[in-house]
Structure formats: structure tokens, C-alpha cells
Amino acid sequence: MESIASEMEKIAAMVTQVLCSNAKKARISCSALILNKPPSVLCLTKFNVNQSYLTWDELGDAEQPMSYAICLHAAPHDQEFRLCTRDGSNFCKTPAGSALVTVGKQLQDWSSGEYKSAVAEVLYELSEDPNSFYSMEFFYMTEDPIDNTGTSFRDKTLQQNTISIKHQVLILAGAIYFFKFLWFWIGSKFA
Numbered sequence: 383m384e385s386i387a388s389e390m391e392k393i394a395a396m397v398t399q400v401l402c403s404n405a406k407k408a409r410i411s412c413s414a415l416i417l418n419k420p421p422s423v424l425c426l427t428k429f430n431v432n433q434s435y436l437t438w439d440e441l442g443d444a445e446q447p448m449s450y451a452i453c454l455h456a457a458p459h460d461q462e463f464r465l466c467t468r469d470g471s472n473f474c475k476t477p478a479g480s481a482l483v484t485v486g487k488q489l490q491d492w493s494s495g496e497y498k499s500a501v502a503e504v505l506y507e508l509s510e511d512p513n514s515f516y517s518m519e520f521f522y523m524t525e526d527p528i529d530n531t532g533t534s535f536r537d538k539t540l541q542q543n544t545i546s547i548k549h550q551v552l553i554l555a556g557a558i559y560f561f562k563f564l565w566f567w568i569g570s571k572f573a
Contacts, residue, residue: 386424386518387422387424387520390422390424390454390456390481390520391422391520391522393454393481394422394451394452394454394520394522395522397452397454397483398451398452398489398522398524401452401485401489401493401497402492405492405493405496405497406496422520422521422522422523423450423520423521423523424518424519424520424521425518425519425520425521426516426517426518427504427516427517427518427519428516449486449487449488449523450486450487450488450521450522450523451485451486451488451489451492451522451523451524452483452484452485452486452489452522453483453484453486453501453502453519453520453521453522454481454482454483454519454520454522455476455481455482455483455484455502455504455517455518455519455520456481456517456518456519456520457476457477457478457479457480457481457482458478458479458516458518459478460475460476460477460478461475461476461478461504461505461506462474462475462476462505462506463475463476463482463502463503463504463505464502464503464505465484465500465501465502466500466501466502466503467498467499467500467501468498469498473505482502484499484500484501484502485497485498485499485500486499486521487499488523488524489524492524504517
């Protein structure tokens with residue numbers, strides 16, 4: 383299993399490198415995206431005759447990584463997948479021995495939305511076959527990039543979207559003053 387994970391890590395790194403080098407709207411360099419990356423996650427799922435498909439809620443403590451760069455789905459035989467995006471879902475088939483690559487939120491954020499994230503679900507037919515079906519997903523993650531000042535992209539975004547308490551109080555005082563003035567002005571016009 384370790385050798386499979388190692389090979390999938392190499393493939394994921396190469397795919398990420400190709401996507402990074404072809405991105406037109408990237409916020410930072412590709413090398414900064416891949417530096418200091420956290421460990422990736424390999425999920426091996428066993429399906430049986432009593433199960434229609436797997437949802438991550440069924441895994442209990444194990445959770446699908448919320449943010450990853452890309453996900454590789456290994457297809458040991460001809461396999462059908464359902465691809466889910468914000469725009470809807472679509473179906474695709476992969477031949478035996480291939481891998482389906484989906485883009486995750488990390489790569490979507492990094493590319494400023496040039497690449498759209500998608501989630502792939504394995505589809506298979508229920509049968510009375512006692513042999514279980516296995517599915518393998520490999521989540522390749524990159525660390526949140528940090529610039530020269532030591533601030534991560536996520537922290538910069540939060541700083542840009544956050545309004546300080548002082549400014550909130552000033553806005554509230556201005557709004558109260560405006561509505562009081564408006565109330566007296568309307569009252570004097572109709573009195």
C-alpha cells in the first residue's frame with residue numbers, strides 16, 4: 383500500500399505542476415504553492431452488496447479533507463463516476479488502469495477560480511457477487527501559501543474582509559445620525 387501511495391503522490395505532484403504552469407490567473411508562483419506541503423491522504427473504500435454508494439457522513443470519525451489541491455481516483459476496472467460541481471453534476475466513464483483527476487478547493491482558490499473544484503463519486507451496480515468492490519481516492523494537499531511578510535493568503539483574505547470594532551461603531555453612529563435626521567426632516571415636511 384505504501385508503494386501505491388508513493389506512486390500516486392508522484393503523479394499528483396506532476397499533475398499539480400502542469401496545472402500550475404498553465405494557470406493564467408494564479409495569485410502566487412507554483413513553487414510557493416508546493417513548498418512545505420502537509421501529508422496527503424489515501425482512502426481505500428470497500429463497497430459491498432448492501433451499500434448503494436458511500437457518503438462521507440457514513441465514515442464516522444473519518445472525514446473527507448475539506449481542502450485539497452487535487453484528488454486522484456484510481457479505476458481498477460472500467461468505472462463510472464458522477465462529477466459534482468456548483469453548476470450541477472455530470473457522469474463520466476474511465477477505462478481500467480486509469481485515474482480520474484478532480485480539482486479541489488486549494489487549487490481553485492490559488493488559481494482565482496480559473497480551475498473549478500469538483501467532487502467525484504464512484505457509481506457501481508449492486509449485485510449478489512460476494513466479491514466486494516474497492517475504490518481508492520488520493521487527496522493531494524498543499525499548504526496555505528505564505529508570502530514574504532509571513533502572512534498566509536487565507537489570513538490576508540480574512541484581514542481584507544474584516545471590519546474593526548472601531549469602524550463598526552463609527553458606521554453605526556453615522557447610520558443612527560442619518561436616520562434621526564431623516565426622521566425629523568420627514569416629520570417637518572408633513573407637519
